[in-house]
Amino acid sequence: MNLQSQIPPPPVGIRLGDLAPDFAARSTMGDLSLSDYRGRWLVLFSHPADFTPVCTSEFVALAQAADDFERRDCALLGLSVDSLFSHFAWLRMIRDRFDIEVRFPVIEDPTMVIGKAYGMVSAEDSDSATVRSTYFIDPQGVVRAITCYPFDVGRSIPEMLRVLDALQAVSGKSGLAPANWQKGDALLGDPTGSLDQVYKAKGQTDWFYKQAKPKGGK
Known part of the structure; x- marks a missing residue:
């Protein structure tokens, strides 16, 4: 028996130093492309689904820290498989419940085409539950750092800022x-x-x- 043949292939995705794949998508702040962010730093982050507790806590924390990222000339860009109108309803709920407005774009990825291109999920997956990845992209569009968390553990926003500070400190x-x-x-x-x-x-x-x-x- 060939045991090697039973090992599933790794997800197709990107590695550190790769040019981040461009895409166009609808977002809560209008249609956009990844290439729109050339010339500044970008943190692209995904979450499994709207109206989930860990994701909600992250979006509240990121909205509260949005000015900290802006001071570092870094944009935030969220991604989820849910539809644009689901995003709208979720962000409205966050505002009403936590008194904070999420003003960075959240893009929809209902077919998971972006998630699969970035290796967040494998080409065979039909479920986004494993998706909680973060990509730190420099002004030239190069992926400089990647972090991945399971669906049941939230990100540390101070650590995201620390990684961004470190990347900017050593860049060039x-x-x-x-x-x-x-x-x-x-x-x-x-x-x-x-x-x-x-x-x-x-x-x-x-x-x-x-x-x-x-x-x-x-």
């Missing part, structure tokens, strides 16, 4: 964001690729673990 620069890095913290320098520099380093770990030099520093 020489530096690495270490564990638990927060905006304003020092970055780590890139390790040397020269054996001569390894031997010349003053400290035992200075060749691979050191603070990055400030811009214009020596």
